[in-house]
Amino acid sequence: MKFTINRSRFIQELQTVQRAISTKTTIPILTGVKIELNQEGLNLTGSNADISIETFLAADDEKAELQINQTGTIVLQARFFSEIIRRLPENTFTLEVQENHQVLITSGAAHFTVNGLDADNYPHLPVVEEQNQLKLPVHMLTKLIGETVFSVSQHESRPILTGVHFTMSNGQLLAVATDSHRLSQRVVPIENSNNDFDIVIPGKSLVELSRSLSDEEAEVEISIMENQVLFKTPTMYFYSRLLEGNYPDTNRLIPSSFNTELTFSVPTFLAAIERASLLSHEGRNNIVRLAIADNSVILYGNSPEIGKVEEELVYEQVSGDPLEISFNPDYMKDALRAFGDMSIKIQFISAIRPFTLEPSEGDVSFIQLITPVRTN
Amino acid sequence: MKFTINRSRFIQELQTVQRAISTKTTIPILTGVKIELNQEGLNLTGSNADISIETFLAADDEKAELQINQTGTIVLQARFFSEIIRRLPENTFTLEVQENHQVLITSGAAHFTVNGLDADNYPHLPVVEEQNQLKLPVHMLTKLIGETVFSVSQHESRPILTGVHFTMSNGQLLAVATDSHRLSQRVVPIENSNNDFDIVIPGKSLVELSRSLSDEEAEVEISIMENQVLFKTPTMYFYSRLLEGNYPDTNRLIPSSFNTELTFSVPTFLAAIERASLLSHEGRNNIVRLAIADNSVILYGNSPEIGKVEEELVYEQVSGDPLEISFNPDYMKDALRAFGDMSIKIQFISAIRPFTLEPSEGDVSFIQLITPVRTN
Structure with missing residues (x-):
């Protein structure tokens, strides 16, 4: 193998496959990147136990300035x-492969x-049987991931909860994540969907996938296999293993009537x-308290060592019963950040029942749920 | 105490004194910042075992928008x-001090x-007797620090080498740092110097001092006391302890004749x-090898596991005996960075004797010395 290539274009590709390469792996060859050159162009591959990424740089990519002297393959x-390279x-x-897998890099x-x-x-990467295919615009997929993946469990005690549950049925794709303290759910209508499916994709894979997708305009083709899922763009194949097991039924968790x-x-x-x-x-329990009355909404936080804070909140509308409720502010921060700059409504039943957040206008395609903390 | 102040102007001052505040101190009150308000303005103070910083924000500073309601003092x-505040x-x-040292912060x-x-x-901060005073432009002081401080020892086995040695005599200020493997030395002419002195200032103090000095045009007034040094600007007092002990004689280390x-x-x-x-x-010994001949200068690096590199260097001039010499590339990197974008000369005696780096033109007011590594 021997080729000459533009350095910064090559670094782009290398960065993408490096997302799949761990330095901690117990399989030495997986600390490497596989470089494969054929007349069509250059393929780079990186892989770990959870994900594999393969990128394709076409021989006629202008920025790449690729000159192919001899095709071949090597792992570095x-x-x-x-x-x-940097x-x-x-x-x-x-880059030229010499005897005994020695590689000469000249610049x-x-x-x-x-x-x-x-x-x-x-x-070898998994063989893809073209079944259960689905097409999504990149921006829709990354939005879906951003709105749900932060709610996956960080603990391996219930491995299935470390993934996002995707269900395709009745022309709708439903994505749900929960760590059993909070839940995020997004529904997306899908046109021309062929097959229904029910899979759980590791949260970490989805985070890396999101970072690897750059072209906001492109479409992703999603193929689901027995224990793998493949996300395909014109320049990248992104494989992730699926989590095995039954995801809990989350439908019943979302309340339908509210008091505040x-x-x-x-x-x-x-x-x-x-x-x-x-x-x-700084407190022993990481909680803040929200006091909702007819004409005031006040937020309280405190730490015995440091001090306390209270703040009267500016709101758009309040209705229903007065309520005092305590919750983990970190769950609230994650949930609020997923909405971005918009107006939302929070609906409460009581101080001990989970409450929901959704956009104040529009359909209920995105909902978040947080379980409060009992303080007495 | 009660005052109202511009938030971002206050944060600037707080950032400066925070350089002296450690969260790890065993003296609880030193995790705090002392805030003192009088009719002249606002003083903030931070301190640790090595340095103390006091800033002064004048009552008439326009950006500060300071409104003084009641003078006083508190530690937070x-x-x-x-x-x-952020x-x-x-x-x-x-900010208002209430009963029992409770402080109300409202925004x-x-x-x-x-x-x-x-x-x-x-x-209490050290009392400054106005003696051994010296004035330096800020830009000259920060340059002096940047050119020497990286060569101080990082090990406490010889504590005196963790500081930079400053000697004032014959109208010249000499700054020297060495960790016994390399040495950096800068001479600065000083006009109107009153007294000679010989002190060693901890390298860490100098790094923080450098970061705290922002006004490139201003002058720093340096006062030396028994075991303290004070750097004074119109808006800041920066105190550092001095290192005790005799700094080794470094004059004899710098060679005067060369072969290459x-x-x-x-x-x-x-x-x-x-x-x-x-x-x-990646190698066991972190060394690179430089081979100097009449018409080529080649740099070699290698690691048995990864591979090797060789590069023919572009130089301006070479003279004297051919030479092969090995050295720690990290020392060379530090030394080169201290020169910046200019032309320099390296002068060698032999493969086992320290070599020097200095600007290729001008007087010898800045010199660096590196000890090579014997490879056989």
């Missing part, structure tokens, strides 16, 4: 390789000779929550 | 206080009540050293 230790002196570099007067690994020993309703603008409420949580973070 | 836990909703805030609808400490228990001389531009040489050190960092 990813971290070093990337540091070397520090090369010229805008392009030449200007700098000559690196690094030890490569036989690409024959690199694990509060409408407000997200940014001002979020800023107040952030202030109150400064003190609650 | 610095980390929380600063986080609270998150307040309005451009100004009001818009947000009301914080935090526990303060009696300022009478805050340690190499002249080059710093940025290209630095980039090559950075490439070579990528591999040397």
